[in-house]
Amino acid sequence: MHESLAMLPQVLIDGLTLGFVYALVALGYTMVYGVLEFINFAHSEIFMIGAFAGTEALLIMQSSGVLASLPPFVALIIALLFGMAIAGLIAVGMERIAYRPLRGAPRLVPLISAIGVSFFLQDAVRLFEGLWRNAFYLSTPVLYRQTLTFSRVDVPVKTIILVATCLAIMFGLQTFVNRTKLGRALRAVAQDQATASIMGVNVNFIVTLTFLIGGALGGAAGVLFAMQYTLIHPYVGFILGIKAFTAAVFGGIGNIAGAMVGGVVLGLVESLGSAYLGILTHGAFGAEYKDVFAFIILILVLILKPSGLLGETVLEKA
């Protein structure tokens, strides 16, 4: 028992790291859902594309010899910006092509289209990387190798950077949505599209902006994920996306703070669960069931408290 307690801090840190990635991806789901009431199923692929774009940026810098001469944080910022730009642009493009023609259609129609986009993008990236590098499992170059040790807990520097970047991005998003004029327009569209457009808000622009921001956040999450776990492939987004969606629902979908809380809680639950389930059941069930936790949480939340932790009870729109 002593041993299992000793590993607790490490488990918590792993969970927090994972949780912040979930939270960042969850923001994309929650923003789109807030504005369009639609599950952007392909957001997990935007995350994956961000991971690939960031990795490609680093790989290209590495092969051209620039990487060695740059300070790591400059390389990190270039990779982040590149990943965010590509992911944001693809998110905007996919809205234009696959979702906008379907606005106003029955709810399942855009959802099915989004599933199509998700599948399409997975294989499109595989095809692209297959032609480009003749491989679609990429290893991301490591920028930070150092590890800080606090008494008995090892915290890699890249993890600290991940958490700090996530916090900064979330803080920026909160400020944008709550303090700026555009943010107010975004909230207005989320509340009532028709009225917002009467009040002079360009709804299509706001929807594009939502996808751009959500996509860029997903892309940033992808780059950070790639730097943390260093191995990516075109299907890396699928399960992670569902978990991030779970996080968004858990925190209250449409609620930005909720997505963060939901993500972190989910990350912790998963990490704790996979570390301790084996010990609790004496090895009968173990970490292999970690993906099940997220789904069970999702089902329980949807049944018991569909509005989530921080969400308000919303009346069904007609």
Next chain:
Amino acid sequence: MKTLLGRLGGAWNRVGDRPLAVAGLIAATTVLVAVIPRSVIAFLLFIGSLLTVYYSRLEGRYKLAITVLTLGVVLPGIGTLNPYYLDVAIQVGIYMALALGLNIVVGFAGLLDLGYVAFYATGAYVWAIFGSKQAANFIHGVNFPLSGDWFWLFLFLAVAAAATAGILLGLPVLRLKGDYLAIVTLGFGEIIRIVLNNLDKPVNITNGPNGITPIQSPAIFGYKLGKGIHYYFLVLLILLIIVAVAKRLERSRIGRAWEAIREDEVAAGAMGIPVVRMKLLAFAMGASFAGIMGAVFASKQTFIDPNSFSFMESIGVLAMVILGGMGSIPGALIGATCVVVLQLQVLKSLSDWFSQLRNTGVLNLPAQLEIAKYEKLVFGLVLIVMMIYRPTGLIPAERRKHELEHARGEDVEVPEPTGPAAPSVGTGVPGGDGRGLA
């Protein structure tokens, strides 16, 4: 273009009401397939000629006679000449049943189920565990594997198990609306797959990722039915029953109740439809179709593992339903045919063609690029394009066609086999024609 279509239409008018002409068309394409055994185009033409039977204005008895001849004699004949086609036909049949089952849940009742393949897995594992030595791990005193004669009983058990799984899934998610339901069913499908993948301990029930093999073939009084042709007729028989059940359901009180729930759940409830029971019935019905074919699949493959039941499969079946037309029985059949033929034949031959080009040095492509493995790309495109341009599918549901015909009077053209069927479906706004799903 227009004159070409006009001429085609004229030719079709001359062919469409003559039984001999339709039969001749089938015979001609059959000869083509037999003569050029490796041609995808010949096989596609053959399938297309089957479609003409559906669209022709023949009397019912001629249609029946031609269909029975084709499915009962011609297709098995082609299959004996070329076992590969028999395999394609069996696959098509299995997926037709799956598409019909999912069509009940998605098309009739309007419940988007993204974990449908879980029921297929349930049926498959029910027979796989008892039709192999696997069950000996946790049941003692019985000699496993059970003999093939037990298969028929296990068909019913597979149906029961899948239907139970359907109700178990249905119960907690009944209150969820449209898109949430989709995500939860997806989660359910993944949970089933993960559990199958890991249930090799503490007690070895599913043998985990290694899968179960060998699985017994069905048998009648000890006579083993393990050949391709046996499976062909077994699948055909089950499929006929399933088509009959689905057709009866569509026009029954239950089918109308499902439709009412799909259009407006609150109103349906107010009209006295037992919404909860009807939704559960839809899940159970859809699941049972998958369950029975799962058992057949397990015995045909003689090997199953959790990877055969991935999310990919669920989306593949969904693509079939969407392509054919949600709520449309002929649509589900056509959709299944198109997708399976696309997967097994078109993509594969494209892939071969590309690797030939690579080997001869015409194209400089990386070696690991295999077109056949990019089916997700194709499925994705199918889903997007169908949703944008034709959300009602290739063959829109019967009832909608009726409504349109009534609205436009008697002089409705018979839709062409390849062209758009009911011309005014969609009315400019894709999917926005009140056929609400959620």
